[in-house]
Each structure stands twice: as structure tokens, then as C-alpha cells.
Amino acid sequence: MNVHSPARSTVEDDIALFRRVRAAMPELAKGLSVEDLAAQSMPDCSPGKWHLAHTSWFFEAMILSREPDYRPVDPRWQTLFNSYYEALGERVERPERGLMTRPSLDEVTAYRREIDRRMIRWLGQGEMDARSRYLFTLGLNHDQQHQELFLMDMLHLMSRSPLEPAAYDREPRSGPVEPARGGETVFAGGLVEIGHDAAGFAFDNEGPRHKVWLEPYALADDLVSNGDWMRFMADGGYTRPELWLSDGWATVKTEGWTAPLYWSRDGESWRVMTLAGPRAVDADAPVRHVSLYEADAYARWAGKRLPTEAEWEHAARTRPDVLSNLFGEVWQWTASAYAPYPGFAPTEGTASEYNGKFMANQVVLRGGAFATSEGHARATYRNFYYPHQRWAFTGLRLAWDQPSESARVTDDESAGFRDDLIAGLSRSPKRTSPKWFYDAAGSDLFEAITRLPEYYPTRQEAALLRAVAPDWAARFGPGATMVEFGSGASEKTRIVLDAAPDLAGYVPIDI
Template sequence: MEIQNRFRETRKFSERLAAPLSPEDCVVQSMEDASPTRWHLAHTTWFFETFILCQQADYTCFDDAFGYLFNSYYNTIGEQFPRAQRGLLSRPGLERIWQYRRHVDQQILERLDQPDFADKFHRLIEIGIQHEQQHQELILTDIKHVLSCNPVWPIYEDLPLQCSGQPAARDPLLIEAGIHEVGHTGDGFAFDNESPRHKSYLHACRIDGRLVTCGEYAEFIDAGGYDRPEMWLSLGWATVQQQGWQAPLYWQRAEGEWKQFTLAGMQPIDEHAPVTHISFFEADAYARWRGKRLPTEFEWEVAAATMPIAEDDQFVDRLIAGGRAIHPTCSPSGLCGAVWQWTSSSYLGYPGYHPPAGAVGEYNGKFMCDQHVLRGGSVATHSQHIRHTYRNFFPAHTRWQFSGIRLAE
């Protein structure tokens, strides 16, 4: 069955991402927003166990304590161990988590051989697969932050970066004024926050055909961009002052040259590669400095729908299959891949949106406050996980994701 194969492949891919790490790597938490790799491996397993296996009368929970330790934010399920303290847990150890994963995998796969079980839980298993793919991305961004805190700049995996070269000139994407349809069409999987499909009026605009590069962003830095309050939103300027930002996250200036920490270690800045690890505040300030703006999420989606996602666009599974480091080095041929792109849109429900009933309804809806939408996926996203209607969301100060800039006017 296709769902069995997808479940098996997704679970194995998480193991592949954890393979370069030591047990010590897997328990560290470097900030409140990030979680230890071990926690991600356990939490994604807890999701399948809690929402599927524990609904079976003949199933016995693997470890009763795991419901408290590895529940993330599902209040209708029960209390959770404090997020900011996940890195304080030395036990259960990593080997115990691998045992947990093997146990749940075996139970799910055996039960999927039963037609009634497969029919009843197909949708929830698909959500669990998509949920794990989200955490695969977090495994990478969180461990990158962990390793960046080490003064010897350890390498996650010693692989070469994909060559970039001079970015090709690309015509801007033109959007005509008028009423456009946005949102999921109903074909294939989508999260609840991608629906209902609805009409939205858009003014005529142009969206750049490629992403902002490191070289272009360095011009903003050299022009004193981080020292000019007129370029920034009020809260953005306050954040710059409080945090002492002078460049994107992971950039370091050494002997007059910019370098950046990557999953392949410290590397010279490639001026032609897309700039990444940018907050919404920085993206907005850069756009204002260029005399442009960030696109709305609907402008982005309408433009993206005219261009297919290409086989050579940069996503994590393709980079690993090609023996390349997980780092953005070129703009995608369309609008998806390389880096998530900030939009000017607040993360809100679409007209007519209602969260699903039950605990699964906590997945997206309750976060529709004080967050901005990002579109397009990144080098840490699996190619099977992205689509033009996908809505990612983070607070405006967030920088540890592979987030970048595409301009509009």
C-alpha cells in the first residue's frame, strides 16, 4: 500500500537526518524555540501512538511517562513538560527513543495490513507523515543552532556545497489587477489552514523572479542598514537594538571578510547565493531600503501557481541524494525551494475557516496571532512536503529557520 511505503520512508528519513549526530548532540537545547533532536524523534513517534495506536483497545502504551514528556502543545490531550526545559532531560536516553520508534513503527505497519484499520486511520496517518516532515526540518534548523553555539564550529555533515555561480537574470512575474482564487483546490493532502479556497482581489504588481542574494544584502549592511532607524518598523528597530543585530544570523566578519556558519561548517559568504536566516524585520527593512516591499501571501501564491516546482530545485531529500550539503546556493527556477520567503501577510484564518474538532484542531488554528506567513519551502524541506498553497508561519523576530527574501513592487 502507498500509505505504508510513505510511512516507512518518512520514518527512515528522520533516522537519516539524525545519523551524523552523536548521542550527546541529540540532547542539547540551545534556546527555548529549539528542541533537542532526541525530543523531535520521540515527539513524532508520540503523535502516531497517541492519535492512532492508543485508540485501539488491544494496544498497551509503550511508556506512560512519554505522554507528559513528549506532548508538545495539545492541551486537550494533557499537560506537557515545559518546552524551555526539554534540554534538561538526560533520560530517557537516545537508545530508549530508538526502541520507542521501532515499537510504534512495527505496530502501525502490522495494523495497516488490516483493511478496516487502514481505511479508518488513513487521514490521521497522512497527517502524522506530514507532521514528521515538519519536524525533520526542525531537526536540521535546531541542530544547526546547537552547533553554532560551539566555538570550534563543528560540522553536521562534511559534504560539498552545490555550486551556485552568477544568478541568471529572470523577468519579474506580473500579476494583473483583478479577482484571483487562492487556497487549496481539494486535490491531494493539505493542512486545514490552506482552506477554504476563496476569491481575493489583487492590485497589479510585479514579483521578482529570483531571491535576494548574500551580495545584495551585504550592500544593505555596508550602507548602514542596521544603524538607520528610518528603515525599520518600530518593533523591528527595538529588536535590533536589544539583540545587537548587525548581520543575518550565523554571519561572522573575520579579517574584513564575511563568513557564515552552515551545516557544512564555517564557509565564506557566496555573494551569488540566496541570503538566509533573515527575520521578517530584516526582510522588511531591506525591502524598504531597496524602494520595494514584500509580497502578500496571495500575490506570492498567484505568481507561484504559474510555475511548476522543478526537479532540480533545492530541497533536503534532493540535496542528500546528490551528496550535497544542506545549504541554499541558488534561486529556484520557480518560487519554491532554497529558502522560505517572508510575506507581508499576518497569519490568519481564511474566510469561512474553522479548526477541525478535537485535539487535531489544535494543530494550526490556535497559532493565528502575532505571526507572519512564509511561503515556498527551503533546503531543509522535503520535496514531497511542499506545495504552492502551503502556509508556514513564525513570529517576526525569528531567524533560525532557512528564511530569505523575495521582493515585490
């Protein structure tokens, strides 16, 4: 569901939207045991119970607590469910969240219901200023982020059990995987703009919009597949240090990586742990759960590279139709460090800690995963993880440099040509603007057409010019400059130039 707040929304719209977003995580928790929701499988993960509580705490801490004389549901829980907001006081560090057996799941569920009740009452007042509106929409997007984190953490937890339990009967996803299309798309690059343009909601790290210079480049139309990855592995991908960054190779040796996370041998085949339990690896499906180190090594093995985030966004804005699984399958690693854009300013107040303080030693991912809530991702969205992390739903799309002399115009100008052509051919009578014919090849073709016996206009125009050129030359006078609009190849103009040797200059102008 799309949580971008409209320019004008009614109280009823806000309440309905709040209820829809808040219903999603309890639905994901339905069917899981109390034990499933209380356990923590590694320091980077959090228990499901904690996600249920923290997303409620966020609305209480960021919105409800700003009300005069507000009384928290339980002041002690401000410490338990604070994630990383130093301005709000002490907190339980993430590696120890699984040690919190109290409050119970029932108490957390009751806390969530109470926060929802208070938020609906607050929304019913219908008195949101611009800042409150932003924080409300931020809270909805924050909730959706944790819905995906809930699934990431639950998958990791299930993978740690020798029983290999399935968290769900089928994988929760917002839409089907798109089939591979094959091929590549070339982008001319140039001076482009990236970043959010302030229309609708965005996290503060998505702006401000700014200009970036891109050299010509190409992107693979498809994500790297499991089959592609198996060929990398078969060629010794995890045993060849020349393919790896230094820190990546050290991680491979320390962690003993030989395949993506959750893969294991099943005789001569591979299988993978999923949210629906163990499955045979589908060679055609996009590869998941690879780190930046692995993605970079694969790209080097393939003779390609990872795209920069500017290249990815420019492609997503100008040619989203040609790139399969741009959103909705895996977050795609880029070659860009997670850093502030020029002119970046964090959100004012406590929410200033949401993104900006993490802008060091992490790498940007673009796109969106199958577990990303519908409508949550967008072309400007900047996800980020450390280069060694791979429990997120991450994959990759390859890029490579394109020599300038062979770069095809496939972005803005191509989109304009496509739109004009569709509009013209949809009319009756059909028409096409001649401006699209006159590139270098089109001009040469037209000049060849003018020399055909069947094309009389050029011969007739030349005959007329020979007749009038002497009279024109007499009227020019000495020192005149002749400016010709629509000069083309200027072949007929030579007739006039030969008749007027006293001209000071000639300026041909054409598209």
C-alpha cells in the same frame, strides 16, 4: 518524497510510504553523537532526541491510541513528548526539553522502533476510513516538518560551540540551488482564487479556497542574494531607524543585530556557519536566516515591499516557470499576518490544535527550504513564524505595485496564449488561432492591412455592399434594428447604414 496519499492506495503502498518517511530522521541523526542529540541551544529549539521521540508519540497519540483497549508503550512518555496539545494533559514546556536526560537515546530509539512496528501492524489491517486516512497522512507530513526542524535546531546548536563543528560533511538538501535569472514578472491581478481546493492532502490552515482581489503587481524573478544583502549592510541598513518597523528597530538594538544570523567577520570578508561548518559567504546565493523585521527593512531600503501571501500564491500558480527558487531554497517572508481564511474550520478532534490556535502575532511564509522534504511543500502551503525569529531557513523575494495602465497580462491569459501557440505550432500544417491577434494594437494593424493595394477582399466586399444595400434597406422596413456579428471597425457597414435612414438602431458585436 511526496506523501500526498493517492485516491486509492494499497496496504503495501501505505507501509512502504510510512517506512520511507520514518527512515529520514534516523538517517539525519546518524553520525551525530549522543551529546549532539541531547543538548538544547535555546528555548525555541528542541533536542534531536526529542524530535525522534515526539514524531513517534504523534502516531501513538493521534492514531494508535484510538484503538479499543490500546496500551501505550510507556504512559509516562505521553507527558514527556507531547508538544502543545492541551487536550492530552500535562506536558514538559519546550524550554525545559533539554533537561530530560531520561529516557536515554537508546530507549528513545527503541520506542521509535516499537511505534513503527505497531503502526505497520495497524496499516496491515487495511481498514482506514477517511478520518484515519487523513490522520495517517497528517502524521507523515508532521514527521517531515520535524525533519526540517531537526536540521534547524542542529545548526543552531553547532553555531553555539566555539569549535564550530560541522554536523555533516555536506549540507543535506533535497535539490540544487537554481541560478538567478534576472528580471521581473508583472501580474495583472484581478479577482483570483487562493487556498487549497480539497484535492489531495493539505493542512487545515490552507483552506478553504476563496476569492481575493489583487491590484496589478510585480515580483522579482529571483530571491534576494547575499550580495544584495551586503550592499544593504554597507549602506548602513542595520543603523538606520527610518528603514525599520518600531518593534524591529527595538529588536535590532536589544539583540545587537548587524548581519543575518550565523554571519561573522573574517577580516574584510564575511563567513557563515552552515550545517557543513563555517563557509565563506557566497555573494550569489540567496540570503538565509533573516527575520521578518530584517526582510521588511531591506525591502524598504530597496524601494520595494514584501508580497502578500495571495500575490505569492497567485504567481506560483500561474507563472512558476519564471520565478527561480520558488521552492527548495528558503521560506519566503510575506507581508501577510497568519490568520484564518474566510470559513476556516480546524481539523476535528485533538488535531484541531495543530494550526488554528497559533493564528495570532505571526507572519506567513511561502515556498519551501533546501531542508524541506521533497514533495512536502506546495503553492498553498502556509508556514508561519514570529517576526523576530530567524533560525529557520528564511529569505525573501521582493514585490512592488504596478500601475494599472502599464500592467501586462502575464498570468492566466498569457498561460492560455502560450499553450495555444505551442499546440498550434506543433501541428502539421501549423496554425494559430486568430483570436490572439485582436487586441487594440492587433485590430489597428489589421485595419491598416485592409487598405493595402495587395489586399483586395475589402474593396470587393465594399463594391458588393453598394450594389445590394438599397435592396436590403427596402426589406428592413421602418423601425428595424440591425445587429452585426464580427463588425470589426464597422467601416463597410456604413454603406448599409447610409442606405437605411429609417433604422431604429445598430448593434455591432465583436471580440
